[in-house]
Amino acid sequence: MLLELEDVTAFYGPVQVLEGVSLAVPEGGAVGVLGANGAGKTTTLRAISGTVRARGGIRFDGRDIRGMRPDKVAALGIAHVPEGRGTLTDLSVRENLRVGAYLRKDRKGVAADIDYCLDLFPQLQHRIRSNGSALSGGEQQMLAIARAVMSKPRLLLLDEASLGLAPGTAKTVYEAIGRLRTDAGLSMLVVEQNANLAFTLVESATVLETGRSVLTGSTAELRGMDEIRRAYLGG
Ligand SMILES: Nc1ncnc2c1ncn2[C@@H]1O[C@H](COP(=O)(O)OP(=O)(O)O)[C@@H](O)[C@H]1O
Ligand SMILES: [Mg+2]
Known part of the structure; x- marks a missing residue:
């Protein structure tokens, strides 16, 4: 695995917002992170890029990167495209x-x-x-x-790239991200509220609920689940 999170917890000051997030991104893979507003998606990406205090296992290419400074994480080849674009x-x-x-x-x-x-x-x-x-x-x-x-980078962390964009523009952006996979074999962890869009790109996804990973499956498995369809696919 290129990236592995095992039972990760994270804190803003004294407030714990992640309570056990586990996920894995294989080399060359694209994995989604789904979840409602406030579920902890952004915080999960921050735990990886070193911008929030975290505990648990965070390994990149076999190396423990938990607690590493953000510039060191970036230098290892992890690029974070933050929510709100930056x-x-x-x-x-x-x-x-x-x-x-x-x-x-x-x-x-x-x-x-x-x-x-x-x-x-x-x-x-x-x-x-x-x-x-x-x-x-x-x-x-x-x-x-x-x-x-x-x-x-070797790994791209994408936080809600479609947020606030017109549907056609969001599609254009996701097609380009897809090209990054096929052209360069870039690995990615893709946070999206728009699961329909995410599922055009990723082969598996993890669902977060109030700071925990509650479900992980292939895109096909998740698409087949009633509760996923209802919560994330608009019916
Ligand atoms: N800077 C912060 N300080 C305190 N709490 C925060 C901060 N940022 C986010 N939170 C809280 O952490 C939880 C997870 O937030 P976040 O990771 O942004 O969720 P998501 O990206 O899934 O919407 C929410 O309850 C949110 O209110
Ligand atoms: Mg967010």
């Missing part, structure tokens, strides 16, 4: 992409990956000199993903 709004699109690659020394590789990202998201090509703040919500989401790709 686009740097006072920088241009090109500058945002360069920031994503700040740890890399291979200038030719960086230039090639900027071209790759602009091919992946042609809309960004047209906005290359625009300020992040001038972009639409969809373009900001594309830029946040592209910036993560620029760090050449």
Whole structure:
């Protein structure tokens, strides 16, 4: 397994918000995390990227990364695209992409990956000199993903990439994420409220309820469950 979480708990100050989250992402795999608002999806990603205090087992490529500083986690090859996108709004699109690659020394590789990202998201090509703040919500989401790709990660953590986007834009974004899998074999952990969209991408998913993993299954298994259909698939 590339990433393994075993019985992870997490805390904001004294308040415990995760109570036993377990999941695994195989090398090259895409795994979903489903759950209602407040279930602990974002906190799970934060526990991995080192931005919230956590206990339990968090292993990446066999190495214990729990408690590691966020910059160290990023340097190991874990890129976190946060909820709300985190686009740097006072920088241009090109500058945002360069920031994503700040740890890399291979200038030719960086230039090639900027071209790759602009091919992946042609809309960004047209906005290359625009300020992040001038972009639409969809373009900001594309830029946040592209910036993560620029760090050449082994694992992408995606937090609700479809949130607030028109359905057509969300579909475009998820098609591009799908290409990242087929082109680059990028592994990913995908948090989504829109399970229909997530299921176009992931092969398995874990369901969180009030900070616990309550169910894990293949996409086909989960689609077949009445309670999943009712809670997450709109009927
Ligand atoms: N910074 C914070 N301080 C205190 N509690 C928080 C903080 N962020 C989130 N929480 C609480 O932790 C729980 C899980 O939140 P979160 O991981 O954001 O859920 P989700 O992403 O599934 O909506 C919620 O009850 C939320 O209110
Ligand atoms: Mg969240």
